[in-house]
Amino acid sequence: MRSDGWGMRIWKLVYPLVIYFGITAVLTTAVSGVWIWRLTLANPNMSEENLFRLYEQQIMPNQVIIIFFIDIIVAAVLFIFYYRDSKRLMPVYKKTTIIHWIFIVILGIFGCLAGNFIVSLSGLIELFPDIYEELAEVQYSGEVWKQFIAIGVAAPVMEEVLFRGLIFRRLRTYCKFPVALVLSALIFAICHGNILQFIYAFLLGLLMAFLYEKFRNLMAPIVFHASANIFSILTTNYEVVNRIIMRNPFLAVGFSFAVVAGGVYLFSTVLEPSNE
Numbered sequence: 001m002r003s004d005g006w007g008m009r010i011w012k013l014v015y016p017l018v019i020y021f022g023i024t025a026v027l028t029t030a031v032s033g034v035w036i037w038r039l040t041l042a043n044p045n046m047s048e049e050n051l052f053r054l055y056e057q058q059i060m061p062n063q064v065i066i067i068f069f070i071d072i073i074v075a076a077v078l079f080i081f082y083y084r085d086s087k088r089l090m091p092v093y094k095k096t097t098i099i100h101w102i103f104i105v106i107l108g109i110f111g112c113l114a115g116n117f118i119v120s121l122s123g124l125i126e127l128f129p130d131i132y133e134e135l136a137e138v139q140y141s142g143e144v145w146k147q148f149i150a151i152g153v154a155a156p157v158m159e160e161v162l163f164r165g166l167i168f169r170r171l172r173t174y175c176k177f178p179v180a181l182v183l184s185a186l187i188f189a190i191c192h193g194n195i196l197q198f199i200y201a202f203l204l205g206l207l208m209a210f211l212y213e214k215f216r217n218l219m220a221p222i223v224f225h226a227s228a229n230i231f232s233i234l235t236t237n238y239e240v241v242n243r244i245i246m247r248n249p250f251l252a253v254g255f256s257f258a259v260v261a262g263g264v265y266l267f268s269t270v271l272e273p274s275n276e
Contacts, residue, residue, distance in 0.1 A: 009174055016081060016166045017191065020074055020158075027070045035059060061142045068150035075158035082165040082218075089173070092216040094273035103263060103271060104211065104220055108227025110259035111207050115200040116232075117253045124196055131194050140236045147233045156225035163188045163205065164212045164221045172213070181209045204228060207260070214267050 004012065036055055043051060059066075119125065139151055167187055171180035185205030189198045208221035 064150040071154040071158040107263040112228035113256040
């Protein structure tokens with residue numbers, strides 16, 4: 001892969017994104033089209049406005065399940081390319097322990113908190129309330145168990161195969177770690193498509209690429225990503241978690257950033273997995 005020309009290098013970074021957005025667009029359009037077609041057959045005399053309102057009422061509780069199946073399909077397709085890359089690169093095996101994985105979960109939880117605190121303190125939520133409400137409506141609609149399997153499991157697997165397994169790893173073969181780290185996080189943030197998620201995704205994208213670099217194992221960023229998303233679901237759906245955090249918000253902010261900084265330091269020194 002290091003011998004690729006610049007044109008081929010750019011193409012190898014672009015086509016996984018084309019596959020991701022292409023499959024997502026096709027499947028989303030197909031599901032919406034079939035759903036509306038069935039509603040039209042069942043309600044032939046209903047006006048277009050009422051038909052569309054009925055469609056929105058029915059599709060909203062099922063959006064996360066639709067996301068789940070789309071993410072699983074995309075992940076399966078992208079994993080083929082990840083596997084092909086793995087056969088062309090010299091494998092690096094890292095020895096890990098249960099302590100490593102516990103700290104990854106902790107880092108994911110406090111990384112989620114720190115990222116959300118930064119977005120909140122930036123004032124962007126007040127500037128773009130419609131974007132915030134739309135995101136919350138899509139991501140946290142339906143039963144909590146649906147959110148867990150779609151946002152907490154399927155999305156992290158698919159996104160890590162794409163952004164760390166393919167894009168970051170390919171960047172890493174082309175350039176030094178700091179450049180690959182920032183570029184992969186930037187691509188990850190841009191693909192979220194809005195300013196609120198851009199900041200959050202960029203910061204967490206840095207942490208997840210850092211973990212992949214240290215562990216050379218796709219499971220490390222997947223566990224981090226899943227931990228962050230699951231904690232986000234818990235804070236959104238269960239008020240008791242928010243109450244604990246908001247009892248002393250300044251302490252929560254300081255502690256979250258301290259844990260993230262401490263986690264990065266530990267994984268760079270005493271907790272860095274050793275080569276087998």
